[in-house]
Amino acid sequence: MNISGKTKLTGLLGSPVSHSISPAMHNEAFRILGLDYVYLAFDVGPEKLKVAVDGLKAIGIRGFNLTMPDKVPMIELVDELTPAARLAGACNTVINNDGHLIGHTTDGIGYMRSCQDAGHNIIGEKMTILGAGGAATAIITQAALDGVSAIDIFRRNRPDAFAQTEAFAKMVTEHTGCTISVFDIADEAQLKSSLESSRILTNATNVGMAPDEDRSPIRNASFFHPELIVSDIIYNPRQTKLMSMAADFGCPTFNGMYMLLYQGAAAFECWTGMEMPVAQIKENYFKA
Numbered sequence: 207m208n209i210s211g212k213t214k215l216t217g218l219l220g221s222p223v224s225h226s227i228s229p230a231m232h233n234e235a236f237r238i239l240g241l242d243y244v245y246l247a248f249d250v251g252p253e254k255l256k257v258a259v260d261g262l263k264a265i266g267i268r269g270f271n272l273t274m275p276d277k278v279p280m281i282e283l284v285d286e287l288t289p290a291a292r293l294a295g296a297c298n299t300v301i302n303n304d305g306h307l308i309g310h311t312t313d314g315i316g317y318m319r320s321c322q323d324a325g326h327n328i329i330g331e332k333m334t335i336l337g338a339g340g341a342a343t344a345i346i347t348q349a350a351l352d353g354v355s356a357i358d359i360f361r362r363n364r365p366d367a368f369a370q371t372e373a374f375a376k377m378v379t380e381h382t383g384c385t386i387s388v389f390d391i392a393d394e395a396q397l398k399s400s401l402e403s404s405r406i407l408t409n410a411t412n413v414g415m416a417p418d419e420d421r422s423p424i425r426n427a428s429f430f431h432p433e434l435i436v437s438d439i440i441y442n443p444r445q446t447k448l449m450s451m452a453a454d455f456g457c458p459t460f461n462g463m464y465m466l467l468y469q470g471a472a473a474f475e476c477w478t479g480m481e482m483p484v485a486q487i488k489e490n491y492f493k494a
């Protein structure tokens with residue numbers, strides 16, 4: 207990599223960030239395309255976010271990503287939000303257009319592209335999603351904007367949080383026309399019924415992530431049907447317990463690896479106006 211006097215800066219803000227694959231992915235893409243850009247990771251929590259963003263803006267950063275716990279606080283610091291970021295209430299990508307900061311969210315785009323990449327078209331179909339955290343809300347928002355017809359959300363029944371998810375579902379339904387309902391994840395009869403009419407199941411909870419890889423958010427494999435696509439946004443392990451239960455049942459499955467790749471590719475396009483060379487990045491960094 208040749209750093210010049212004109213090298214454009216991009217990067218990642220969050221805490222922790224040292225484990226992130228994003229610097230390797232973006233810098234390799236810049237190198238392949240011969241772009242004079244660099245991507246660095248900065249360990250910045252919410253308490254220092256404003257001062258960090260002001261500084262990065264002052265030095266003319268081209269754009270940056272946000273990871274936990276900065277995705278939600280960042281929405282207060284941008285000048286404009288894309289419709290998806292406004293609905294999701296969080297942003298993971300900022301574009302700096304000469305001091306005007308646009309907040310965007312590409313996690314949902316990443317999930318929808320990963321679904322296409324796996325050979326599935328879910329537009330006009332029904333989705334059942336487990337969890338209602340940051341990743342889930344981004345996926346729900348993008349799926350609804352893209353034309354998924356209905357989404358059943360299953361989440362833990364915690365009084366305030368459940369009501370918040372219901373309010374979010376109502377708002378996204380009103381803005382997109384996608385019918386979104388919220389259920390208690392403990393309601394197994396409803397879960398069985400939702401899966402019967404769904405084309406895709408998405409696990410957006412932490413359940414099954416290493417070191418708890420023996421756990422599955424669904425314990426009863428008889429809830430599956432062979433036409434159900436079973437996806438997990440977890441990528442460590444590559445095959446979660448949920449995915450192996452579904453594969454044994456004959457369901458197609460995919461994990462969260464390419465969601466991670468395509469959320470980065472969408473951010474890369476925002477900053478450079480060029481497509482990330484995903485085939486080469488997959489080969490180098492995202493081997494299944």
Ligand code: NAP
Pocket residue numbers: 274313316337338339340341342361362364367391410411412413415439440441462463465466467469
């Ligand atoms: P988050 O905001 O903390 O949300 C976690 C969600 O999981 C919440 O809805 C939480 O429920 C639910 N949950 C946690 N433990 C549960 C349990 N035992 N039973 C039922 N629900 C449970 O986290 P996030 O950022 O959305 O991340 C969620 C997962 O997605 C993580 O595994 C993360 O690694 C993965 N992820 C992957 C990508 C990718 O690119 N592939 C991107 C982002 C995240 P409560 O609200 O009730 O606590």
